[in-house]
Amino acid sequence: MASTHFAARLILWLTMSTIAGAGLVMMAIYIYFAPTLPDTQDLLDTELQTPLRVYTRDGRLISEFGTKRRNPIRYEDTPQQFIDALLASEDDAYFEHFGIDIKGLARAAFELLSTGRKRSGGSTITMQVAKNYYLSSEKTFSRKFTEILLALKIERALTKQQILELYLNKIYLGKRAYGIEAAAQVYYGKSIQELNLAQKAMIAGLPQAPSAANPINNPERAVKRRNYVLARMRALNLIEQEEFEQAARAPVTARYHGAESEITAPYVAEMARQFAVQQYGADAYTAGYHIYTSIDSERQLAANQALQRGLLKYDRDHGWRATGTTLPVQQYSVPEQPALEPWLSQASSSFDIDWPATLPAWQEYFRETPDSGILQAAVVSRVLEKGAWIYTRQGERYVSWNGLKWARRKVNVDVIGNPLKTANEVLTAGMTVWFEEKEDGIHLAQQPEVEGALVSLDPQDGGIQALVGGFAPASNSFNRAIQSDRQPGSAFKPFVYSAALANGLTAATIINDAPVVFNDAGLENTWRPQNVSGKFYGPTRLRQALYKSQNLVSIRILKRLGPQTAIDFISPFGIPANKLNRDLSLSLGASAVSPMELATGYAVFANGGYAITPYVIDRLKDDDGNVLFQHVAEKACDGATSEMRQLELDMQASLGISTEPSTCAARVIDERTHFLIMTMMQDVIRRGTGKRALALGRNDLAGKTGTTNDQKDAWFAGFNPKLATTVWVGFDQPQTLGRWAYGSNTALPIWVDYMQSALQGVEEVPYRQPEGIVSVRIDPETGLLAPAGQSNAIFEYFRAENVPTEFAKPAATVEQQQEKGGVVPEQLF
CATH class of the missing domain: 2.40.50.140 (Nucleic acid-binding proteins)
Incomplete structure (x- = not known):
């Protein structure tokens, strides 16, 4: 009896000593690790790493940048059925324990001691939060002790709901998806709230092996894990037997959705990415910024397709x-069968693919x-x-x-x-x-070798509506719309003609289209410019010369103006002066510019004469919806609006009131000059090289074709008051497009294809004839006033002060003079 009593006392003493020893060990561990534990209150201020997302103006996703896909969700927005599924499989006692599961840890320790291998970690959701937010994934005892202590600290600082929300948004679930909402989008293309029971159980089963057992990489293993989750839910009476059986039999419906773009605009996405990185550095990829661009999704889609169709058409026309x-190709081996030989001898081996x-x-x-x-x-x-x-x-x-x-x-x-x-x-x-x-x-x-670019602007404020920088962005990130400088050829002539009209010439001014020779010591050879046709047309009105794209007239216009006068006039349109040649080659578009710069200049023609600045970034928001950047565009205002705004600013300034900069863009071409050049560019489409645009059936279109020497570049730039669009086609390494390739049949069809869609539903906008512009009848041969009764007289627009004062001689007299003298070549030097 005494021995039994002694044994009992010994066991009690050993037990108490063991507990006390364990307590001392735990205290020592706590004292050792406590100073290194982070402040758990920081968890509430944690900014989850979410990617940079770029959207169109109408909210469609263009692209996503960042290695982690995350869509944070609040606890109260999480379906209860998903929470049940997750806890059933990961931590069914979550709302009862204090951060650690003693039984689970003991079981894990026993497995480790008895087998030498770690089979289960015994980690609670709180411990996983501690590891995911603060610790590494290294498997060491010190890391595990720190995890346990940190879990206890987290449980004292936060509510169970707060801890679970952190877990729901941090856990990795495969395919670069972090958090349950991102996983729902990646695997099913839906919100977690829209998933059925089988799908929720599938995601709830992913934390154990997100890469190896997700339904895309390993559907069979994923189904087994999903059904385990469902079985646990049934065992805990969280679902009925019928629900269990139906969900367990459900087929795998997961497929990769990820952050697939809703609209293809990779060149725009890259421009947005560069902007974000310049503003915010590396944080741009993780801070969850949302960039909204000026891009119109429907117009971008139309631009993508139009450019590709046009380049493929060119490619097909030039051969395979x-x-x-x-x-x-593996073929079936057919054994010899004499009875079937007559049939086998007639069978084609190409039909016998294994x-x-x-x-x-x-x-x-x-x-x-x-x-x-x-x-x-x-x-x-x-x-x-x-x-x-x-x-x-x-x-x-x-x-x-x-x-x-x-x-x-x-x-x-x-x-x-x-x-x-x-x-x-x-x-x-x-x-x-x-x-x-x-x-x-x-x-x-076949993938075309030829390349191209399309830029489409809202001419009223400069917002880029669509931008395509090449045929296949996956193979080349070079953005030809903004990075490629090419000669625009005759597409540049409207700027020169505008300068001429602003400096006293009229649409009826006669310029001789005759041979000209340039002898310049700076040139290796004598320059003998010609028209594309190789012909010379003699005395020609400016209007005719533009819509027929006569080179010799353009040269003589620029010679009369002087290159510097033209440059001073043109550069405010948005074309950098340092890119403009300071010689007569400027008149033929020999100065290399980008498609964006040419489109910017044409936007001035489209909006009535105002210099706008193209932009693609409209606004940038943080992950909470706060606007961190908002573009303020200068808009094309009509004369009355601009003058009233300026008077208001002047009055406020005189009173010492601080004001915001004017939102009205600067006028760079007066309204009468604008009206004259705009009507001349309309004639390019009505009766000149741009006739293909008549297919659109609109009366408010204007533009100009462009083709460079040896057909190395083909252009069309055109507009209506609501949209200015430029198209370029050529090879990255300049070479001829072929003897029959011109702006009119290579670039213009792409422009027409795009504008057909882009202007759908856009009402025609009539051009207003400004005060001080008059229309009078003239003789088409001389540009002088037409005498009464002249049958071939035409109407022409003039500034009121520039109306001709002389009448043309009778047509017969003019014809006689032409018969006697003909066209005489003019030597400029």
């Missing part, structure tokens, strides 16, 4: 280059080859005599002869080979190709 690679053996390599090609705008990747599976079958991401598709017959071999930029007779002249099974979906079916295509 056969640049694709060839993937292996698809299970062939498809893995083809599907790998599709994974590595993203679509390129309207171009989609494909692999040729079968070639017929007058058609072909291609394997695409959507399965097999048929390409008819109509979609193939264009692919005549390219010989050089001006020559293509003979018409095709059969499809196998260009295609073989296994060849990787591109195709374009058209209204009449699938058309074979």
Whole structure:
């Protein structure tokens, strides 16, 4: 009896000693680690790393920058069913324990001691919050002790709901998704509130192995984990048996959504990214900024498609280059069967593809080859005599002869080979190709070598409506819309003509279109400029010379003005003076400018004569919706608005009142000069090189074509009062586009295609004839007043003070003079 009593006392003493020892150890651990524990109140002020997002003006996502996708959600906005699922699988005693799970830790310790391996961590959600926000993922005892102590400290400082909200927004759930809302968007393209039970359970099961067991990387393993979560919910009576069975049988509906752009505008996205980084440094990628641009999503889509269609049209017209690679095609081996030989001898081996053996390599090609705008990747599976079958991401598709017959071999930029007779002249099974979906079916295509750019501005305030800097941004980040300086050719002439009209010339001024020779010691050769046609047209009115794009007239206009006078007049339009040649080549558009700069200048013509500044960043908000940056645009005001605003500013200044800068843009061309040049540019479309724009059926369009020497650059810049758009086509390394490539048939069709969509629903805006402009009848040959009864007289606009005072001689007399003298070449030097 005494021995039993002694044994009991010994056991009690050992137990008490063990507890006391453990307590001392825990106290020592606490004393050691406590000074290093962070202040848990900082958790409430933690700024979750959220990416930079760029949007169109109408709120459609363009792009996202940053390594972590996150969409923070509040606890009260989280569905209770998801919370039940998460706690059932991760920490079912979460609302009962004080931050640590003693049983779980003991179980984990026992497993470690008995097996030498760590199977379960025994971590509570609070401990995971401590690790995710403060600690590394290293597996050491010191890190685990710190985690436990920090969890206890967090539980004393925050409510259970606050801790769980931190967990919901921090946990990594695969595919760069951090937090449950981001995961719902990535896997299902929906908010967590919109998911069904099976989908919520799928996400609730991800924390254990987010990369290896998510429904995209490993659907089978993900389903097992999802069903475990559902089973735990059923065991805890959180769902009914019928709900459990239905959700457990549900198919996997997850697929990658991520932050897929709602609108393709990679060049705009890069401009926005650069702006954010310049303003906020590396924080731009993690602070959750939202940039809203001036881009109109519908116009951007139209610009993308118009430029690609135009470049593909040019590419097709210049022949097939056969640049694709060839993937292996595995054929079925057919055993010899004499009874079937008559049939087998007639079967084509191209129909005997061993698809299970062939498809893995083809599907790998599709994974590595993203679509390129309207171009989609494909692999040729079968070639017929007058058609072909291609394997695409959507399965097999048929390409008819109509979609193939264009692919005549390219010989050089001006020559293509003979018409095709059969499809196998260009295609073989296994060849990787591109195709374009058209209204009449699938058309074979290839990535074009030629490049282009399109810039479309709101001329009233400079907001960029659409911008495309090249055909395929994935292959080249070079933004041709703003970074490429090219000669605009005749598209520059309206600026020179405007300077002429502002300096006393009229639309009826006669300039001789005759040969001219330049002898300049600075030139290697004598310069003998010509018109594109190679012809000379003699005395020509300015209006005619512009819409016919006569080079010799432009040269003589600039010679009369002087290059410096022209530069002083043109540079306020938004074209840098340091880019403008200070010689007569300026008249032919030999000064290299970017498409953006040319569009900026044309916006002055579109808005009535006001210099606007293009912008793409409208505003920038932080993650809480506070506006950190707001662009203030200077707008084109009419004369009355501008004068009233200026009077108001002057009065306030005289009274010593501080004022904001005027929001009215500066006028750089007077309204009468503007009206005259605008009507002349309308004639470019009505009767000149821009006639293709008549297809739009509008009366408020004006513009100018441009083609440089040897057809290295093709342009069209045009506008109505609501939209100014410039298109450029050329090669990155300047080379000829071909002898038949001009602005009128290469760039203008792209402009028309875009404007057809961009101006849909936009009412025509009539141009107002300003005071001081009169219309009188003139003789079209001399520009003088037409005598009464002249049958071929035309109307022309003049400033009231510039109306001709002389009458033209009778037409017969003029004809006689021409018969006697003809056109005499003029030597300027």
